[in-house]
Amino acid sequence: MKILVINGPNLNMLGIREPGIYGRATYADLCAMISDHAEKTGVEVELYQSNHEGDLVDKILEAYGNADGIVINPGAYTHTSVAILDALKAVAIPAVEVHISDVSAREEFRQISYVRLACIATIAGHGFDGYIEAMDILRERYEG
Ligand code: CA2
Numbered sequence: 001m002k003i004l005v006i007n008g009p010n011l012n013m014l015g016i017r018e019p020g021i022y023g024r025a026t027y028a029d030l031c032a033m034i035s036d037h038a039e040k041t042g043v044e045v046e047l048y049q050s051n052h053e054g055d056l057v058d059k060i061l062e063a064y065g066n067a068d069g070i071v072i073n074p075g076a077y078t079h080t081s082v083a084i085l086d087a088l089k090a091v092a093i094p095a096v097e098v099h100i101s102d103v104s105a106r107e108e109f110r111q112i113s114y115v116r117l118a119c120i121a122t123i124a125g126h127g128f129d130g131y132i133e134a135m136d137i138l139r140e141r142y143e144g
Contacts, residue, residue: 008075069138088118
């Protein structure tokens with residue numbers, strides 16, 4: 001099984017600013033944790049981060065026929081991007097939405113998620129562990 005893990009804008013800044021919301025661990029730490037879990041569970045993983053909406057759309061479309069599951073934290077595009085929602089719908093690959101912070105307890109503009117409409121589950125507020133939980137949801141579903 002192959003899982004594509006996509007992170008959106010500013011998530012490459014993890015650990016550098018706002019540790020009160022996102023923690024002190026870096027994007028590199030997150031990638032290492034995901035790769036480690038993938039190896040332990042026998043999953044092939046590809047990690048991708050971009051600050052550009054069109055690049056995120058392109059990456060999702062490229063996954064068609066190449067990935068069995070998508071874990072996506074679209075960052076701020078969660079709350080604005082119909083293009084990312086449409087890309088996820090277009091490929092119809094099972095996807096899980098992840099947010100490091102508990103978006104439900106934050107500003108009102110973070111309460112909307114377009115991406116959620118194309119996802120089989122949403123995990124928010126579990127920190128980096130949310131990515132691991134998302135991978136497990138996809139793997140369990142794939143393995144039946
Ligand atoms: O909680 C999450 O994972 C978010 O997707 C993170 C996004 C935010 O716009 C969403 O509402 C919730 C922001 C990612 C920015 O990460 C930063 C990391 C370090 C310093 C500043 C921002």
